[in-house]
Amino acid sequence: MNILVTGSNGQLGSEIRDLIPLYSNCNFLFTNSSELDICNNVQIETYFQDKAVDVVINCAAYTAVDAAEKDALAAEKVNSEGVLNLVNALNKVDGKLIHISTDYVFDGYHYLPYQELNEVNPIGVYGNTKRSGELEVLNSDIDGVVIRTSWLYSAYGNNFVKTMLRLGNEREELGVIYDQVGTPTNASDLARTCLDILTCKKQLNINAKGNLYHFSNEGVASWYDFAIAIMDLGRLDCHVKPIETKDYPTPAKRPHFSILNKSKIKNDFEIEIPYWRDSLVKCIAKIKNTK
Numbered sequence: 001m002n003i004l005v006t007g008s009n010g011q012l013g014s015e016i017r018d019l020i021p022l023y024s025n026c027n028f029l030f031t032n033s034s035e036l037d038i039c040n041n042v043q044i045e046t047y048f049q050d051k052a053v054d055v056v057i058n059c060a061a062y063t064a065v066d067a068a069e070k071d072a073l074a075a076e077k078v079n080s081e082g083v084l085n086l087v088n089a090l091n092k093v094d095g096k097l098i099h100i101s102t103d104y105v106f107d108g109y110h111y112l113p114y115q116e117l118n119e120v121n122p123i124g125v126y127g128n129t130k131r132s133g134e135l136e137v138l139n140s141d142i143d144g145v146v147i148r149t150s151w152l153y154s155a156y157g158n159n160f161v162k163t164m165l166r167l168g169n170e171r172e173e174l175g176v177i178y179d180q181v182g183t184p185t186n187a188s189d190l191a192r193t194c195l196d197i198l199t200c201k202k203q204l205n206i207n208a209k210g211n212l213y214h215f216s217n218e219g220v221a222s223w224y225d226f227a228i229a230i231m232d233l234g235r236l237d238c239h240v241k242p243i244e245t246k247d248y249p250t251p252a253k254r255p256h257f258s259i260l261n262k263s264k265i266k267n268d269f270e271i272e273i274p275y276w277r278d279s280l281v282k283c284i285a286k287i288k289n290t291k
């Protein structure tokens with residue numbers, strides 16, 4: 001199986017690369033944004049003519065949530081038009097797609113973990129563009145899945161874990177928001193799930209319209225809880241104090257509640273999901289080992 005990984009220099013793409021030895025029956029084609037710009041149809045067409053692509057895992061995205069508020073067109077281009085370009089290319093070769101979306105398609109005014117068919121209502125530009133991208137897949141005839149995830153971090157790229165480890169070394173005290181709750185997700189666990197879905201005995205052969213899934217690590221945390229755990233596991237002597245969202249204004253609004261219900265993905269693909277703190281332990285060890 002030839003698996004094209006787009007945007008492979010990002011967090012998720014890099015974690016997929018680290019799993020290559022575990023999936024010897026897969027042949028990976030990793031591309032970065034200059035080798036394969038998903039907004040460039042000519043590049044996509046040439047690439048698909050040159051290589052026999054069976055599956056795309058789309059890790060390419062415009063992920064700058066705050067910057068998107070001022071640059072909606074750029075975000076829409078990558079997060080929606082780029083996805084359509086991949087869908088069209090896959091349609092011609094009868095290929096499959098795993099596309100990644102976000103908890104930011106929800107407004108956060110919920111009290112139970114979000115299920116796949118709960119009403120979406122993005123409250124920012126990024127979430128809006130990601131929702132458009134989801135629809136390009138779900139309304140197509142290709143064989144594909146959309147996996148919504150939340151609070152992604154990894155040993156690669158910039159993310160909350162690495163920022164906290166840096167600030168924990170620099171400061172004695174730090175205020176972190178406690179009134180937004182969700183679940184952190186180690187990108188390595190998501191990477192593994194994408195590959196397990198593709199190599200699972202239950203082949204992806206159902207029409208894409210129903211193939212929407214939620215995936216995060218298990219459990220619940222606020223950003224404050226997450227920060228405390230990072231300081232603890234990183235053995236950093238930085239006092240974390242709880243603050244409210246209103247005390248940390250950002251250009252983009254975030255949902256106050258974005259816990260995802262993962263029953264569907266667990267049942268359909270028979271996967272077990274690690275507790276968020278256990279996966280954080282692994283990521284912090286990996287960060288320390290790669291220094």
Ligand SMILES: NC(=O)c1ccc[n+]([C@@H]2O[C@H](COP(=O)([O-])OP(=O)(O)OC[C@H]3O[C@@H](n4cnc5c(N)ncnc54)[C@H](OP(=O)(O)O)[C@@H]3O)[C@@H](O)[C@H]2O)c1
Nearest residue numbers: 007009010011012033037038060061063100102149151152
């Ligand atoms: N990070 C989170 O907290 C979070 C939460 C929920 C869902 N998600 C979703 O999870 C997925 C993976 O996120 P991530 O954190 O791994 O993202 P990331 O680290 O920001 O990586 C995104 C990658 O996409 C590439 N890219 C941007 N525009 C592109 C284009 N036109 N063509 C090809 N590649 C392009 C970027 O390359 P350049 O650097 O060269 O531009 C970058 O390597 C995304 O769909 C994201 O929306 C993320």
